[in-house]
Amino acid sequence: MQKSIITTLIATAIFSTAPTFAAEKTNIMIMDSWVRAAPPSAKVQAAFFTVMNHSNKPIVITDVKAQGFGRSELHLSGKKDGMMTMQKQQQVTIPANAVFQFKPGSYHVMLLEPNKIAAPGELVNVSFTLLNGETISTKMPVKRDNNKAKMDHGKMDHSKMDHSNMKHN
Amino acid sequence: MKKSKVIIAAGIIGLSAIGAMVANNIQQPSLPTFSTAYVQPKQTALPEFTLGDNQEYTKALFQDKWSLVFFGYASCPDVCPTELYNLNNVAKIMTDAGKTMPQVVFISVDPQRDNNEMLTSYAHFYNDNFLGMTGASSEIDKLVASFGVIYQKTFLATNGKYVSVPYTSPIPEDQRESYLINHSSRLYLVNPQGQYVAAFAPPHSANKIAEDLLKL
Secondary structure (H helix, E strand, O other), X not given: OHHHHHHHHHHHHHHXXXXXXXXXXXXXXXXXXXXXXXXXXXXEXXXXXXXXXXXXXXXXXXXXEEOOEEEEEXXXXXXXXXXXXXXXXXXXXXXXXXXXXXXOXXXXXXXXXXXXXXXXXXEEEEEEEEOOOOEEEEEEEEEOOOOOOOOOHHHOOHHHOOOOOOOOO | OXXXXXXHHHHHHHHHXXXXXXXXXXXXXXXXXXXXXXXXXXXXXXXXXXXOOOOOEOHHHHEOOOEEEEEEOOOOOOHHHHHHHHHXXXXXXXXXXXXXXXXXXXXXXXXXXXXXXXXXHHHHHHOOXXXXXXXXXXXXXXXXHHHOXXXXXXXXXXXXXXXXXXXXXXXXXXXXXXXXXXXXXXXXXXXXXXXXXXXXXXXOOHHHHHHHHOOO
């Protein structure tokens, strides 16, 4: 009995407060997250990130909420009949011991009904609900793109760059 | 005997192929050999159309300059921003190479939710030179037909399944703000004579697009 109370307390402490390290304790880690900057006149934004499931069981994300947005949904972009499509996902399963990417042109979190479009440099607090009822929160920075290299692009030799064959596994 | 027939047949096929190639070159004298862009078998002159609040965008928009045309909508969180961001990278490559970037024209197929003012600021967020516009669906559809674009409204029905309908079809009241749009994501190249001449199929790489545009 005492043990379960302690567990509950720890769980509460972990899941309701701090973001990133809490995620680690549940064997799930959300990293490399970002919200795509959008024009102030935009009506939606999208969040991308990488989920690492360190456990031997699949983890199912069933819901998502983002501070500053009336509604958030799990979405999947794809191609169908020659058109780009987007479909809301009731849940997304992260396979056991897997690294799963939410990335442009694929899975993403669609952020709708913004109080105000989040601007570059701001942080958006995003919470995920898992099938077991746990909640995981993380703060996602708003960026124009997710290029890791912060360099002077003016001096880069773009002709030698080709990202088209890049694999994201 | 049989052998000679085969040779004659092969000769005819060969000559026809050369003929077709010559005809093609005559028809499209101004186009370089592209690496990734799909050249249209026949250059398509764009029709008369009017877009913009004051009908300021017409066929004349495409005269005397190369253009890249993309169809989308402002409530599109993933594909359209990625495309416009990508096109800004193409513009950087072109500028660095001392070449003129074709004008970028982003046409919203969602006039029920988008307007020209917001589309202009939407396009400028990615690049000050990009144009964003919309208009009556009947006008948009003239261009849609010329480019062979397909788009449809799609929404979640009460049974939890997606239903796709033509854009102007009525949809349930509660879906009027939250519907999505499935749309072609090709990037269309229009020549300075206002003819649709080639298309870039997704996925789009800024470097590959630029590689072809640098040849213009």
